[in-house]
Amino acid sequence: MKKLSILCLLFLLICNAAFSQENAYKTRNRFEIEKNQHSFDIEFNYFGYAYAHKFSDRLILGFSMHTGFGLQFFLNTPKYLEYSGICYEGDCPKYWRPTEYYETRKSFFTPTIQILKFQLFYRKFLKPNFYLDIGAYYSLGNLPTHREDQEWIPSNSNIGINLSAFYGFERVKFGHRIQFGNIHIDYGHGMKTDITSLLLTLLVLQFGFNK
Numbered sequence: 188m189k190k191l192s193i194l195c196l197l198f199l200l201i202c203n204a205a206f207s208q209e210n211a212y213k214t215r216n217r218f219e220i221e222k223n224q225h226s227f228d229i230e231f232n233y234f235g236y237a238y239a240h241k242f243s244d245r246l247i248l249g250f251s252m253h254t255g256f257g258l259q260f261f262l263n264t265p266k267y268l269e270y271s272g273i274c275y276e277g278d279c280p281k282y283w284r285p286t287e288y289y290e291t292r293k294s295f296f297t298p299t300i301q302i303l304k305f306q307l308f309y310r311k312f313l314k315p316n317f318y319l320d321i322g323a324y325y326s327l328g329n330l331p332t333h334r335e336d337q338e339w340i341p342s343n344s345n346i347g348i349n350l351s352a353f354y355g356f357e358r359v360k361f362g363h364r365i366q367f368g369n370i371h372i373d374y375g376h377g378m379k380t381d382i383t384s385l386l387l388t389l390l391v392l393q394f395g396f397n398k
Contacts, residue, residue, distance in 0.1 A: 216315045216357040218395045224249070224310075226395045228362075230388060233257030233301070237320075239310050247310040249320075257301040257328075259366070259386040261293045267372065268380035299386065302328035306349055316360070320351040329370050329384065345370045345384065351391070358395045364388035 218224060221241065228235035232255050239249030293299075308322025326345045347368020353360040366386040373379050 218357055219312050219315050219318075221397070224395065225397070226393050228253065229392045229394075230255075230390070231258045235304075237308075239308070247312075249308055249310060251304075251306045251308065251320075253304040253306075254302070257304070257388065259299050259301055259329075259388050261295065261297045261299060262365070262385040262387050263293075263383065264295055265293050265370075265382040265384060267293070267370075267382040293382075299329045301326050301345070301386075308349070308351075314354075316356060317352075317354040320349070320353070322349055323347070324349045324366065324368070326368075329386075343370055343372050347384070353391070353393055355393075360393045360395070362391035362393055364391060 224237075224239040224241065224247070226237045228237065228251075230253075233253055234255050235251055235253035237249055237251035239247050241247045304324055304326035306320075306322050306324040308320040310318055310320050312318040324345075324347060327343065329343050329345050345366075345368050347366055349364060349366050351362055351364045353362040355361050364387070366384070366388075368384055368386075370382045370384045371379065372381070
């Protein structure tokens with residue numbers, strides 16, 4: 188019930204942005220018609236820059252980079268491979284390997300952290316003050332996935348597709364993001380695992396500008 192309520196609320200927010208204030212959407216704004224569209228994104232402890240080039244009214248392509256400690260939430264409940272039996276470098280036996288076991292650790296709306304993300308995207312304006320960015324991304328982070336009593340942190344990467352919706356005013360907009368991808372976890376010693384992730388960024392504040 189909680190999951191359905193949150194997804195319905197997000198859907199209503201996007202629909203409201205797309206179909207409200209029709210009088211303000213009758214003419215195109217400056218940000219929409221610019222060939223070089225620059226913007227800064229601000230999230231909780233996470234900052235990004237995006238550039239999109241308008242090749243024609245139907246083709247706008249761009250890239251973005253984000254860094255910091257971006258807070259996201261799982262919309263699925265993945266089961267992933269976890270390890271125990273950690274030993275520190277210099278103390279490990281020659282043929283030592285961690286003991287492996289399965290455990291469901293991520294539940295619906297569990298928070299996770301993204302440290303760095305690169306994205307290529309296609310931008311589509313549905314209204315002058317409402318548009319979608321759809322593209323592929325590669326990111327680092329989505330931690331922690333280790334046991335709380337361990338100081339050792341694995342190296343995680345995430346690759347997949349991203350959908351962002353932005354709405355608001357000509358230069359200032361609000362947005363939401365959904366990422367669907369594969370989180371690859373490298374525990375070292377040849378131990379690796381992968382999980383499918385569906386992640387939600389609740390709110391993004393975006394500032395568009397000329398250059």
